[in-house]
Amino acid sequence: MEPKEALNEQAQQLGSVVVLDGSTVRDFAMDEEAFNAVADKLFVSLDQNGDGVLSRAEIRPAFERLNLVEMHFGGPVTKTPDQLNTLYDSVFEAFDTDHNNTVDLTEFRSQVKDILLAIADGLGFAPLTMVVEHGSLLENAVVHETHATVASGHAANKNTVTPSPVTSGA
Numbered sequence: 001m002e003p004k005e006a007l008n009e010q011a012q013q014l015g016s017v018v019v020l021d022g023s024t025v026r027d028f029a030m031d032e033e034a035f036n037a038v039a040d041k042l043f044v045s046l047d048q049n050g051d052g053v054l055s056r057a058e059i060r061p062a063f064e065r066l067n068l069v070e071m072h073f074g075g076p077v078t079k080t081p082d083q084l085n086t087l088y089d090s091v092f093e094a095f096d097t098d099h100n101n102t103v104d105l106t107e108f109r110s111q112v113k114d115i116l117l118a119i120a121d122g123l124g125f126a127p128l129t130m131v132v133e134h135g136s137l138l139e140n141a142v143v144h145e146t147h148a149t150v151a152s153g154h155a156a157n158k159n160t161v162t163p164s165p166v167t168s169g170a
């Protein structure tokens, strides 16, 4: 089996295939009630020792799974373990805005929202088909849009706006 096929198969077990564009993600991030509900649920699920804050060790596996970090901070490229350690350290520093070495709910909401908005900017108006993990933020963004525009059919066809220049990476 080709490595790429194995990856696709693994991806399908992990998540669902969705079509996303910038407005899907931005609308979700800007809907404070819907976004906070999802972010809070994610926060609680990440807080494995239940102390109400996230440590470095608690945050990292989540972002490894969600692919958000690669999209926002590093681009979809393979990195060495050392590069990944540096990357996730810088991610943690970005989350921990008051530098007390833990990430609280306010810091978490604010950073996740910024990341989603940055992803939205990167996606622009060009719909992108991707695999998102079940229960992930991006899947929630799609569900959010589906509920908002339930009568309009395929998300991929909803844009008639002139595409903006595509920016790759972040």
Ligand SMILES: [Ca+2]
Binding pocket: 046, 047, 048, 049, 050, 051, 052, 053, 054, 055, 058
């Ligand atoms: Ca914790």
Ligand SMILES: [Ca+2]
Binding pocket: 095, 096, 097, 098, 099, 100, 101, 102, 103, 104, 107
């Ligand atoms: Ca903090």
